[in-house]
Amino acid sequence: MFKIFVTVLFLLAAANPVLANDTLEISLQPDPANPPSPQMGDWLKFHSKIENHSSNDAHGVVAWISLIQVDPGKEQPVDLEDWSAHKAVTRSVLPVAQQVGVEWPMRLIQAGSYRVVISAVDRETAHVMTSPFIGFQVRQMPVVESGRILPVAFGVPSLLLILIIWRRYRHRGIFG
Amino acid sequence: MTNPIILIARKESGELLLSGRGITWLLALSIVMSVLSLLLVSNTELSLLDNASVVYMVMGTVTALGSLLAVVLGTDAIAGERERGSLWPLLLAPVTPSQIVLGKMGGQTAGWIVMYLLSLPYVWAVGSSGQNLAQAVIYLALFATPVVLGFGFFCIGLSARVHHVRTALLTGLITLMLLASPLLLGPSLRQSGIGKLFDAVNPFSAALNTFDSVVIDSQTLAVQSSRLVVTLVWLVTTALFAMRSMRKIKI
Numbered sequence: 001m002f003k004i005f006v007t008v009l010f011l012l013a014a015a016n017p018v019l020a021n022d023t024l025e026i027s028l029q030p031d032p033a034n035p036p037s038p039q040m041g042d043w044l045k046f047h048s049k050i051e052n053h054s055s056n057d058a059h060g061v062v063a064w065i066s067l068i069q070v071d072p073g074k075e076q077p078v079d080l081e082d083w084s085a086h087k088a089v090t091r092s093v094l095p096v097a098q099q100v101g102v103e104w105p106m107r108l109i110q111a112g113s114y115r116v117v118i119s120a121v122d123r124e125t126a127h128v129m130t131s132p133f134i135g136f137q138v139r140q141m142p143v144v145e146s147g148r149i150l151p152v153a154f155g156v157p158s159l160l161l162i163l164i165i166w167r168r169y170r171h172r173g174i175f176g
Numbered sequence: 177m178t179n180p181i182i183l184i185a186r187k188e189s190g191e192l193l194l195s196g197r198g199i200t201w202l203l204a205l206s207i208v209m210s211v212l213s214l215l216l217v218s219n220t221e222l223s224l225l226d227n228a229s230v231v232y233m234v235m236g237t238v239t240a241l242g243s244l245l246a247v248v249l250g251t252d253a254i255a256g257e258r259e260r261g262s263l264w265p266l267l268l269a270p271v272t273p274s275q276i277v278l279g280k281m282g283g284q285t286a287g288w289i290v291m292y293l294l295s296l297p298y299v300w301a302v303g304s305s306g307q308n309l310a311q312a313v314i315y316l317a318l319f320a321t322p323v324v325l326g327f328g329f330f331c332i333g334l335s336a337r338v339h340h341v342r343t344a345l346l347t348g349l350i351t352l353m354l355l356a357s358p359l360l361l362g363p364s365l366r367q368s369g370i371g372k373l374f375d376a377v378n379p380f381s382a383a384l385n386t387f388d389s390v391v392i393d394s395q396t397l398a399v400q401s402s403r404l405v406v407t408l409v410w411l412v413t414t415a416l417f418a419m420r421s422m423r424k425i426k427i
Contacts, residue, residue, distance in 0.1 A: 041224035109224070144230050144302050146217040152301040153210035156294065160203040167196060 023054035024061065024094070024120050028131035039139035044106045048118045048131055051099035056124065063120035064088035065104050070135070071112045082109045094122070111140035180271040181278045188283020192249065193290060201248070202294060205241050209298045212237055216302060228392045231303040231312050235387045236359050238295040238316060239380070242288055242324035243356065247348040249287050250331025253280040254425065255341040273422040277332060281415070284328035291324075292317060308391045315390045319383040319404065322411035326379060327352060329414035333421035355380040379410035 031045035038044055046065075052058045064087055067078040080087050084106045091100055104118070118131040192198035216230055217223050225233070257263040266276060296313065303309040331348040338344045358381045375381045382403035389395040397404075 041226075107224075141224075141226060144216050144223060144225070144227060145305050146223075148301040148304060149213045149217050152297045153213045156297055157203060157206045157210055160199060160206055164196060164199050164203065167199070 021125070022129045023052060023056070023058050023122060023125050024129045025051045025053045026063070026118050026120055026129060026131035027051075028116070028118050028134055030134055030136075037139060038108055038136065040108055040111055040141040042108050042138075044108060044136065046104040046106070046116060046118075046134065048102050048104065049099050050094070050102065050118075050120055052094045052096055055096060057096055058094040058122040058124065059092065060123035061091040061094045061100075061120060062088060062122075063090075063102065063118055065106075066117050066119060067106075068115045068117070069112050070115055074112065078114070080106075083107055108138045111138045113137050180269075180275045181282065184271070184276060184279020185282025185286065188249075188253070188280055189286030192283065192287045201245065202290065205245065205291065206294055208241060209234075209237065209295065213298055213301060226392075227303065227305060228307050231299065231309070232387050232391050234295075234299055234302050235312060235316050235320070235391070236384055238292070238299070239320040239323055239383055240352075240356050240359055241295075242291045242320060243327040243352050243380075244349075245287055245291055246284055246324050246328030247331050247345070247352050249284055250280075250328040251335050251341055251345040251348050253283070253332045253335055254422070255335035255338060255344045258335075258339070259341055267425075273425065274419055277418050277422045280332050281325070281329060281418070284325055284332070288321065288324050288328070292320070303391075308394060311390050311394075312387070315386060315400075319386045319400075319407055322407040323379050323383045326407070326410040326414040329411070329418040333414065333418040336418070336421040336425045358384055377406065379407045382406040 026048055028046055028048045031047060034044045035042050048063070050061065050063050065080070065084065067080060067083060069076050069078055084104065086103075086105060089100070089102050094100060102118075104116075106116075113135065114137075115133045115135050117133040120129050121127075192201070212234070216225070216233075254263065257266060267273075271279075295316070299312055299316065300309065303312055327348070330351065331344060334347055335341070335344040338347070355378055358375065358378065375385070386400045386403045389399060
């Protein structure tokens with residue numbers, strides 16, 4: 001009986017990610033103009049709405065975007081340093097039944113499978129509230145490989161520099 | 177007896193390739209190429225550029241740097257000799273003005289060949305994982321050569337006509353900046369009527385548009401024929417200008 005109860009509760013939570021005691025309801029939608037099959041270097045945009053559906057004002061609201069790579073063997077949270085300059089929003093007060101719309105632009109830096117999710121907290125709620133996640137796939141694009149650049153970028157000037165030094169010392173008779 | 181043209185060309189190219197000053201110029205050019213290459217991998221915006229776009233960018237830079245070297249060498253060719261006091265002995269030697277110019281042109285050509293060879297490792301480094309690398313190497317030689325040498329010949333002519341190296345160099349650099357402006361402005365130049373006209377007759381634009389067409393769009397030589405004509409007209413016109421200027425040389 002307990003197992004059935006837990007299963008039903010889990011299914012309900014999965015169907016509606018907004019928990020009963022969440023003060024904020026967060027939606028997340030991809031922009032309709034997003035490329036259907038994005039590749040490295042493309043821009044994606046996501047829209048979210050954070051709504052206070054509790055009976056009290058929410059204070060100190062902070063919402064932020066998280067990106068998780070889910071490729072087998074490469075599961076990890078992604079540092080958004082290069083991906084997005086718009087990582088979080090804050091509101092000192094979000095009144096009852098009011099909502100705030102947020103746009104999250106993102107530059108795709110690396111190929112792979114990703115999930116994006118918006119999380120939010122306020123001062124009164126003791127847990128993190130999250131939006132449903134959105135998954136997307138980033139295609140590989142042939143870009144410059146640093147492994148080849150570095151030897152050439154340092155090697156060619158170094159060779160010329162050695163040639164200059166060698167010439168100078170040869171004229172002085174050091175190398176005969 | 178050795179042909180005087182070959183003698184002068186050998187002296188000119190020797191000054192570039194064997195003198196400390198010449199090698200220092202090449203070092204400076206290679207450092208510019210290295211900085212650009214490092215930017216391409218370290219800068220987030222640039223490192224996400226498509227491989228073919230990066231090759232196109234490097235080809236444009238090589239053409240611009242080669243032209244810059246040609247402007248400096250061309251300016252120094254006659255006006256430099258005049259300022260160093262070595263022009264009189266050269267004119268009194270048993271060589272015709274045409275032979276002097278052809279010898280100077282030979283020196284220019286040797287300088288560009290070295291510059292081109294120096295650029296190949298960079299083109300390979302940025303382009304070996306992408307498309308049309310072989311085409312990039314061939315078309316860089318085919319289209320950048322007349323553009324670069326044309327700048328050199330133009331400046332040889334200028335330096336024969338004006339008294340001071342500074343004046344000739346400034347005029348050469350302004351001309352280079354004007355003609356190489358598509359490198360900075362990109363396709364936005366072609367949006368106006370004047371821009372389209374400038375693009376159609378500018379040899380630098382012809383070379384850049386060919387690099388774009390061949391490396392990025394994988395188009396054939398047949399598509400580039402009118403552009404090749406523009407660059408060859410530039411080469412022949414500037415060569416004639418240099419020869420003609422040498423006959424009217426100001427001592």
